[in-house]
Amino acid sequence: MKIEATYDIIIAGGGLSGLSLAWYLAKGGYDKQVLVVDSTFAPVNNKTWCFWTNQPPPFLHILYRKWEKARVSVSDYETFQNLNEFNYYCIRSSDFKECVLKELRQHKNFHLAEENILDLSSNKDKAILLTKNGKHYLADYIFQSIKPPQQLDPSEVEYSLVQHFLGYEIKTNNRIFDPETFTLMDFENNFSPGIGFIYVLPFSPQHALIEFTVFSKSVLAKTEYKQRIALYLQQNFKLDEKDYEVKRQEYGEIPMEIRPHIPFYNDGTNIVNLGTVGGQTKPTTGYTFLRIQDYTQQLSQSLITDNRLVPPPQSPKRFRYYDLWLLHILSTSSEESLLLFKSLFKNNKLDEILRFLGEDSSFFQDLKIMSSVPSRPFLKAIWKNFF
Numbered sequence: 001m002k003i004e005a006t007y008d009i010i011i012a013g014g015g016l017s018g019l020s021l022a023w024y025l026a027k028g029g030y031d032k033q034v035l036v037v038d039s040t041f042a043p044v045n046n047k048t049w050c051f052w053t054n055q056p057p058p059f060l061h062i063l064y065r066k067w068e069k070a071r072v073s074v075s076d077y078e079t080f081q082n083l084n085e086f087n088y089y090c091i092r093s094s095d096f097k098e099c100v101l102k103e104l105r106q107h108k109n110f111h112l113a114e115e116n117i118l119d120l121s122s123n124k125d126k127a128i129l130l131t132k133n134g135k136h137y138l139a140d141y142i143f144q145s146i147k148p149p150q151q152l153d154p155s156e157v158e159y160s161l162v163q164h165f166l167g168y169e170i171k172t173n174n175r176i177f178d179p180e181t182f183t184l185m186d187f188e189n190n191f192s193p194g195i196g197f198i199y200v201l202p203f204s205p206q207h208a209l210i211e212f213t214v215f216s217k218s219v220l221a222k223t224e225y226k227q228r229i230a231l232y233l234q235q236n237f238k239l240d241e242k243d244y245e246v247k248r249q250e251y252g253e254i255p256m257e258i259r260p261h262i263p264f265y266n267d268g269t270n271i272v273n274l275g276t277v278g279g280q281t282k283p284t285t286g287y288t289f290l291r292i293q294d295y296t297q298q299l300s301q302s303l304i305t306d307n308r309l310v311p312p313p314q315s316p317k318r319f320r321y322y323d324l325w326l327l328h329i330l331s332t333s334s335e336e337s338l339l340l341f342k343s344l345f346k347n348n349k350l351d352e353i354l355r356f357l358g359e360d361s362s363f364f365q366d367l368k369i370m371s372s373v374p375s376r377p378f379l380k381a382i383w384k385n386f387f
């Protein structure tokens with residue numbers, strides 16, 4: 001084995017989690033040698049990361065937009081609400097990548113390698129990264145966000161749904177969007193299997209990202225998302241295809257599943273899983289951005305102060321049960337899921353729902369939310385998962 005170079009840390013995958021870790025290490029003054037490997041460092045705008053928080057947001061200086069008002073529409077119910085407790089933010093992946101890479105290039109101990117990674121392995125004292133070009137890089141730790149852990153047994157994954165979506169970023173000459181109000185969910189009434197809804201991020205009166213999103217077991221043909229977006233623009237804004245220009249498309253598949261927490265990639269303890277493959281996605285919403293920020297911040301602190309690993313924070317047990325029950329309902333009945341969302345949005349303020357989904361609610365607030373939705377599907381889900 002010809003060894004190309006040895007580092008203290010290798011970050012395998014320079015996407016959201018890998019670059020977040022690199023950012024917090026660099027900003028925190030980590031002075032050992034770090035290599036970040038990705039197939040490309042081109043700052044591509046292919047992900048629009050949104051999140052809500054009542055704290056000062058991370059990466060404040062590159063936030064693309066912020067909203068304080070949201071709209072939801074489900075069946076015959078529609079609501080427009082001010083968010084009093086939270087703001088909803090978005091960051092473009094291109095801005096994020098550009099900003100982090102600019103910072104890393106100012107630190108002599110941070111190195112970038114544009115390489116395709118073929119394999120990750122461990123021996124007694126080192127973690128080893130092998131590239132497609134046959135180069136071996138060694139480190140004390142590899143933090144990887146490129147492959148699911150080897151020990152992940154598919155039979156241990158419960159309710160494996162996917163949140164899949166395709167978005168059009170459009171520009172039009174007509175001033176039709178309200179840039180103050182984003183649409184969190186505008187449900188399609190008779191969608192099956194699963195649930196389908198439109199998500200709208202208005203950037204200006206003439207510029208927006210419109211996504212058709214589905215929670216279901218398998219993805220659709222790309223034309224199906226596109227047809228639904230076109231129909232939505234036609235029915236809601238009277239826009240025909242000739243009336244707007246599609247500047248960019250954004251496609252994603254995010255796992256919605258309950259799976260065992262597996263901290264390491266293989267049987268060793270020096271290749272650590274990060275990001276989506278590290279199980280940091282909230283199963284019922286797909287939101288991952290803030291969880292990645294929390295974990296990579298904690299991890300970088302621990303590496304800087306005493307070169308130790310810390311495990312990612314786990315959701316409190318009760319929220320894991322709520323996720324389990326909700327995934328059960330989503331995977332068994334589109335009709336019941338739609339009814340559930342309708343009662344949820346009708347009987348609770350958006351702030352309360354976001355607090356609950358962000359796992360910041362108290363047990364009593366959870367009970368209020370639970371008692372506001374039909375109990376039958378939940379009782380069935382609880383029965384199924386306990387007995």
Ligand SMILES: Cc1cc2nc3c(=O)[nH]c(=O)nc-3n(C[C@H](O)[C@H](O)[C@H](O)COP(=O)(O)OP(=O)(O)OC[C@H]3O[C@@H](n4cnc5c(N)ncnc54)[C@H](O)[C@@H]3O)c2cc1C
Nearest residue numbers: 013014015016017038039049050117252275276287288289
């Ligand atoms: C389109 C889209 C929109 C999303 N929007 C949101 C959102 O609004 N809010 C939210 O909270 N979450 C969102 N998510 C979910 C989640 O936050 C993102 O998927 C996030 O990018 C996950 O970060 P990650 O580091 O795990 O993976 P990634 O960001 O995908 O990083 C993995 C990196 O590894 C590199 N890589 C992979 N394989 C190899 C290889 N063999 N060799 C070299 N490099 C390799 C890739 O190039 C990539 O840069 C979205 C996901 C998608 C797909």
